[in-house]
Amino acid sequence: MKKVLFFFLFFSLSTNVLAFNKVMTNISPYKTFNIKFNQKLDPKNDLLNSIKIVDSKGSKINVDVKIGSNQKSLLINPPDGGYTYGETYYLTVENLKSSLGKTLKNPYSLKFTISDLIITGTYDVTVGGFTAYKKITINGLKNYNGNVKYKYDVDAKFYKIGETASLIIPKETVIVYFYDEKNNLLGKATLNVGKSATSKSFVITK
Structure with missing residues (x-):
């Protein structure tokens, strides 16, 4: 607009x-x-x-x-x-x-x-019986229309929006790094993964 x-x-x-x-x-x-x-x-x-x-x-x-x-x-x-x-x-x-x-x-x-680009999004997290085992799905982003890939600070693999990651995360938080289609770093977000939850919000920062 x-x-x-x-x-x-x-x-x-x-x-x-x-x-x-x-x-x-x-x-x-x-x-x-x-x-x-x-x-x-x-x-x-x-x-x-x-x-x-x-x-x-x-x-x-x-x-x-x-x-x-x-x-x-x-x-x-x-x-x-x-x-x-x-x-x-x-x-x-x-x-x-x-x-x-x-x-x-x-x-x-x-x-x-x-103005700086403010990108927000939501995610789901499921904590297993072994509490370090987590399943995380990033559902989508707002204020950004390009293709995005991301990776977690505990895993070198890149994921797509909507893809579920099964990870061992002994902490209650995990950092996610987001990249555009040209591999430029858009920013990072900290997710709280201590408890199972759905549609939790996050903000991507530089």
Whole structure:
């Protein structure tokens, strides 16, 4: 779901134009930036070079930029698939002209950080007569749609969502490490496996 964030900038011939420098955190990865102006934009503006977003490594992010229907705003849509969770980006708007020939004297700059991905899930655990023997099934995850595999800190084997693991765990807790389809570590979660239970909740943390 796209969310829209508004800003208002002024075209002026004055040399005393404010430099808009903002820092924002906890931004949705699907945020659309709507930058409004006090005058209509010149349709000849080179938007590809006037609007730039780079990540924390300096890599340019390809975004779709459009002039609004009233010609007094810019819509900066997120990249395909959204921004990366937890990443910091830098947005710069410069070298724009209005339809009256006035210029945006100082560039507008925004530093924004995307919110961390919070993944939750549920699991079932069955404790055997020999209490160190446990059967654990991770039922599913919320807020993550990609393929996931995981392993327990007491076992090197990887499991899939819905697969039951039969393990010897002498402790009452076990740590689970979750990986995406490219083997990147998504995070870990601690499961309480001291007693049999169903649909217990957990949160994946970095």
